[in-house]
Amino acid sequence: MQPQTDVVERTTDEALERLKAVSDLDGLEEWRVSTLGRNGALTQILRSLGSVPKEERPRLGAAANRAKTVLEQHLAEREQELKTAHLADVVERESIDVTLPGWPVPQGRLHPTTRMLRETTSVFASMGFQVEEGPEIELDRYNFDLLNIPKDHPARDMWDTLWIDRVDEQGNRPMLLRTHTSPMQARIMEKTSPPVRVVVPGKCYRYEATDATHEWHFHQVEGLAVDKGITFADLKGTLYEFARRTFGEDRQIRFRCDFFPFVEPGVDMSISNFKDPKTGKRPINRDEDWIEILGAGMVHPSVLEGVGYDPSVYTGFAFGMGVERIAMLKYGIDDIRLFYSNDVRFLQQV
Numbered sequence: 001m002q003p004q005t006d007v008v009e010r011t012t013d014e015a016l017e018r019l020k021a022v023s024d025l026d027g028l029e030e031w032r033v034s035t036l037g038r039n040g041a042l043t044q045i046l047r048s049l050g051s052v053p054k055e056e057r058p059r060l061g062a063a064a065n066r067a068k069t070v071l072e073q074h075l076a077e078r079e080q081e082l083k084t085a086h087l088a089d090v091v092e093r094e095s096i097d098v099t100l101p102g103w104p105v106p107q108g109r110l111h112p113t114t115r116m117l118r119e120t121t122s123v124f125a126s127m128g129f130q131v132e133e134g135p136e137i138e139l140d141r142y143n144f145d146l147l148n149i150p151k152d153h154p155a156r157d158m159w160d161t162l163w164i165d166r167v168d169e170q171g172n173r174p175m176l177l178r179t180h181t182s183p184m185q186a187r188i189m190e191k192t193s194p195p196v197r198v199v200v201p202g203k204c205y206r207y208e209a210t211d212a213t214h215e216w217h218f219h220q221v222e223g224l225a226v227d228k229g230i231t232f233a234d235l236k237g238t239l240y241e242f243a244r245r246t247f248g249e250d251r252q253i254r255f256r257c258d259f260f261p262f263v264e265p266g267v268d269m270s271i272s273n274f275k276d277p278k279t280g281k282r283p284i285n286r287d288e289d290w291i292e293i294l295g296a297g298m299v300h301p302s303v304l305e306g307v308g309y310d311p312s313v314y315t316g317f318a319f320g321m322g323v324e325r326i327a328m329l330k331y332g333i334d335d336i337r338l339f340y341s342n343d344v345r346f347l348q349q350v
């Protein structure tokens with residue numbers, strides 16, 4: 001029956017015509033459903049084969065099956081084409097222009113205090129001092145008692161203390177935030193026998209109002225050397241060497257008598273801050289010729305006794321310095337509060 005084979009041909013031609021107009025994968029899926037899908041044009045023909053006179057069935061069936069194969073082939077080809085085009089489009093749109101300049105990635109750096117701490121400890125390490133750290137929450141016994149500062153003694157007024165809501169192991173004396181790194185002197189001597197040569201970098205706290213030269217938290221480096229025959233000359237030599245390495249040859253150093261309960265004699269050491277004769281400027285913008293950077297002295301016999309060292313056999317020297325103050329002096333920073341203000345303009349300079 002001629003007309004029915006015509007229908008197959010017409011349906012096929014029409015479908016191929018529509019296929020040409022399909023421009024994307026969604027459109028292709030629509031085309032597939034409407035042509036080869038369950039209710040698609042060709043499927044309808046194949047389904048209606050049952051109602052065709054028997055002798056016509058083989059021819060029509062064969063024609064419809066050929067048409068199906070042809071359409072499926074075209075579908076596969078078109079699908080491949082569209083996929084390739086789609087991929088090319090994605091590659092084109094999402095490609096990276098490697099010649100464009102990159103975004104700058106901000107770089108972190110060490111805090112000026114950290115740098116100063118490391119520099120300072122490495123100067124002493126090169127002179128044979130070991131480096132040790134200790135607890136920031138401290139017992140009254142180490143922060144004061146063993147440093148020859150008994151309870152209720154007026155010398156305690158030198159350190160405005162932050163006490164905390166925690167008590168020692170015996171449960172009767174409140175603990176504190178260490179006011180200096182000196183408690184480590186006693187802790188170290190208690191657990192080692194002489195000779196001792198150690199520096200202790202660390203954070204300290206004081207119950208203080210802040211201003212350009214005072215912070216309620218800051219860092220110190222403590223030093224301690226104990227052995228037979230250690231003299232004040234050893235102390236001076238060590239600190240001169242430190243100052244020379246840290247500030248250079250042209251800054252001057254001054255020792256003056258000072259009082260600290262855990263040393264006898266006690267001194268403080270200052271670094272010169274003279275006006276430059278040419279520019280009239282000082283290394284640090286403060287109207288002072290000398291700036292104090294540390295306290296030091298010969299370890300008090302009572303301190304040695306307290307930790308079980310025999311003061312008639314051993315002598316030693318100790319020192320404690322303010323790390324931020326040294327950084328201020330070295331880099332010409334005139335306000336200690338900058339170290340904790342977290343202003344990146346300040347932090348990025350070092």
Ligand code: DAH
Binds near residue numbers: 180266296319320321
């Ligand atoms: N610990 C003292 C302070 O914070 C500084 C100090 C002075 C430390 C004399 C010492 C020393 O070791 O011998 O003010």
